[in-house]
Amino acid sequence: MTSPELWQKWSAARVWAAHHAPYLASALLSLHPVMITDAAADLRRFPTDQRWHVYVGAEELARQTVPEVGFWLIHQVTHLLREHARRYPGMSAPEEQRTWNLAADAEINDDLTARPPDATTPARLGLPDGCTAEQYWHALQETRDTPGDCGSGCDGLPRAWDHDLPGLSPTAARLTALDTARRIRERLNAQDDVPAGWLRWAGEVLEPAVSWRRHLSAKVRHGLAQAAGRVDYTYRRPSRRAAALPGVVLPSLRRPLPSVTVLIDTSGSITEAMLAQALAEVTGVLRAVGIGRRLLAVITCDARAYRPQNIGRVSDVRLDGGGGTDLRAGFAAALARRPPPDLIIALTDGRTPWPHRPPATRVIVALLDATGQAPEWAETVQVEGAS
Numbered sequence: 001m002t003s004p005e006l007w008q009k010w011s012a013a014r015v016w017a018a019h020h021a022p023y024l025a026s027a028l029l030s031l032h033p034v035m036i037t038d039a040a041a042d043l044r045r046f047p048t049d050q051r052w053h054v055y056v057g058a059e060e061l062a063r064q065t066v067p068e069v070g071f072w073l074i075h076q077v078t079h080l081l082r083e084h085a086r087r088y089p090g091m092s093a094p095e096e097q098r099t100w101n102l103a104a105d106a107e108i109n110d111d112l113t114a115r116p117p118d119a120t121t122p123a124r125l126g127l128p129d130g131c132t133a134e135q136y137w138h139a140l141q142e143t144r145d146t147p148g149d150c151g152s153g154c155d156g157l158p159r160a161w162d163h164d165l166p167g168l169s170p171t172a173a174r175l176t177a178l179d180t181a182r183r184i185r186e187r188l189n190a191q192d193d194v195p196a197g198w199l200r201w202a203g204e205v206l207e208p209a210v211s212w213r214r215h216l217s218a219k220v221r222h223g224l225a226q227a228a229g230r231v232d233y234t235y236r237r238p239s240r241r242a243a244a245l246p247g248v249v250l251p252s253l254r255r256p257l258p259s260v261t262v263l264i265d266t267s268g269s270i271t272e273a274m275l276a277q278a279l280a281e282v283t284g285v286l287r288a289v290g291i292g293r294r295l296l297a298v299i300t301c302d303a304r305a306y307r308p309q310n311i312g313r314v315s316d317v318r319l320d321g322g323g324g325t326d327l328r329a330g331f332a333a334a335l336a337r338r339p340p341p342d343l344i345i346a347l348t349d350g351r352t353p354w355p356h357r358p359p360a361t362r363v364i365v366a367l368l369d370a371t372g373q374a375p376e377w378a379e380t381v382q383v384e385g386a387s
Contacts, residue, residue: 006061009069016070020114023183023194027077030176034163041161044118046072047151049159050085051167055151068116075119076153078108081177082133082201085156089137092157100155101148103136111195118148130196171319174276181205216381219364220282220345258342259295260286261334265348266321267302270368275319275347282345282366283311297337301330308337325352335359350374 010033018025031054036043043057046069054076061069079085084104090096105120110129115121122129127139152159168176181202188194262282264275286296297308302321311317327348334344346365350372358377365374367382374380 006058009061009066010056012066013069014073016066017073020070021074023187023198024074024077024081024180026183027081027176027180028073030168030172031073031077032165032167034165036161038161041159042149043161045148045150046076047149047159047161048076048080048153049151049162049167050080050153050156050173051165052080052153052173053163053165053167055161067114071112071114071116071119074112075105075108076150078112079104079150079154080173081180082107083177084133084154085152087133088155088157089134090155097155097157099140100133100137101150103140104133104154105150106136107131107133107197111197169272169319171272171276172317174272175280175317177205178276178280216282216364216366216383219379219381220286220343259297259339260343260345261297261299261308261337261341263327263330263334263344263346263348264298264300264317264319265302265325265327265330265346265352265368266300266306266319267325267349267352268322269325269349269351272319275368279317279347282347297334297341299330299333301327301333303329305329305333308333327352328355331355331359335361346378348372 014028014031017028021028030052031048032052033056034053036055036057039059041055041057043055043060046054046056046060048054054073064072082104084100088100090100102120102125106122106125106127109115109119109121112119122131122136125136125140127136131139149159152162184194184198184202185206188199262279264279266275283296296310298311298317299308300306300318300320303324303326306320309316309318325348327346330346331344334341341361344359344361344363346363347368348365349369350365350367351369354375358375363378365378365380367374367380370382
C-alpha cells in the first residue's frame with residue numbers, strides 16, 4: 001500500500017511538470033499511474049506503455065526529488081506523443097532496444113531543461129543537437145552506453161511489469177497529440193518559449209493545413225452564427241428603453257448561445273484515424289467560439305445510438321460501437337434531446353441510410369470517405385486525407 005505522502009509527492013511532481021511545460025499539461029493529465037511492487041523491475045525512469053500507463057515504484061518515488069520525478073514525467077509523455085514505439089526500427093534484440101532508447105532519449109532531452117545527471121543527451125553521446133531519433137539510431141550502432149528503461153512506450157516491446165488495464169485508446173492518444181500540438185502553437189503566439197523540437201513536432205502533427213479544415217471551420221462558424229442570430233424577449237433583464245417609459249416594464253432581447261450535438265459514426269468501416277482527425281477539428285472550432293461542456297453533446301452511433309456524452313476534453317470521448325451503420329438512429333437521438341440542438345455535426349464515411357426528411361435543425365456532414373454519400377439537405381465538407 002502506497003502512503004498518502006508518496007501520492008502527494010506524485011501529484012506535486014505532475015504539477016511541477018505542467019508548470020515547466022504548460023503546453024504538455026493535458027497530456028500529463030492523461031497519464032495513468034500504476035504502482036509496481038516488483039523489486040527487480042527497472043523503474044528509475046517511471047516507464048510507460050502504449051496505453052499511457054506510467055509504472056511507479058514506491059522506492060523510486062521516495063528516493064527521487066519532486067523535480068526529478070517531474071522531469072521523467074515530461075520525458076515519458078514525450079515518448080508517447082512522438083510515437084517512438086511506432087517508429088522503433090529494430091527487432092526484439094536487447095542491444096537494439098537499448099540503442100533505440102538512447103536515440104529516442106537524445107531526441108527528447110536536447111529540448112528539456114533541469115535534467116537529472118543520468119539523463120541521456122546528444123552531447124553525452126558525442127552527437128549534435130536537433131536530430132531525430134532515427135538519425136541518432138544510425139549513428140549509435142556501435143555504442144555500449146546503457147540507458148535506463150523507458151518501457152514499451154518507447155519501443156512497443158512488452159515488459160514484465162506491463163499491466164493489461166484500461167488506458168488511452170489509439171484514438172484518444174491521437175486526440176491528445178492534436179490538442180497538445182494546438183497548445184504549442186497557441187503558446188508560441190503568446191510567448192516565444194517553446195523549444196525548437198516541439199515546434200517541429202507540432203508542425204508535423206498539424207500540417208499540411210489543407211483546405212478542408214478552413215472549409216469545415218467556416219461551415220461550423222456560419223451555422224453557429226445563424227443559430228445565435230435567433231433572439232427572444234426576456235424579463236430577466238430590464239430593457240434599455242425602460243427609462244423612456246416610467247412605470248412600464250419592457251422586456252429586453254436575449255441572444256442565446258446555440259447548443260451543438262456532434263454525431264459520430266462508430267461503425268466498423270470507420271478508422272480511428274478518421275475520427276481523431278475530424279473530431280479534433282470540430283471540437284477545436286467549437287471551443288474557439290465558446291461552445292463548452294454545457295452546450296456540447298457527443299452521440300456515438302453504429303446501428304443504434306449510444307448515451308449522449310458531455311465532454312471536457314476531446315480525449316474524454318468514449319467511442320462506443322463498431323457494428324453496422326444507421327445514422328438515422330443517431331439523428332433521432334439528437335433530436336429527442338430537450339431542448340433539441342441548434343446544430344448537428346455528423347462525422348461519417350457516408351455509408352449509411354439517411355433520414356428521408358431534413359431535420360428541423362441545421363446539419364453539417366463531415367464526410368470522411370470520398371466514396372461516401374451525404375444527403376442534399378445537409379451542408380457537406382469532404383475531409384481530405386482521413387481515409
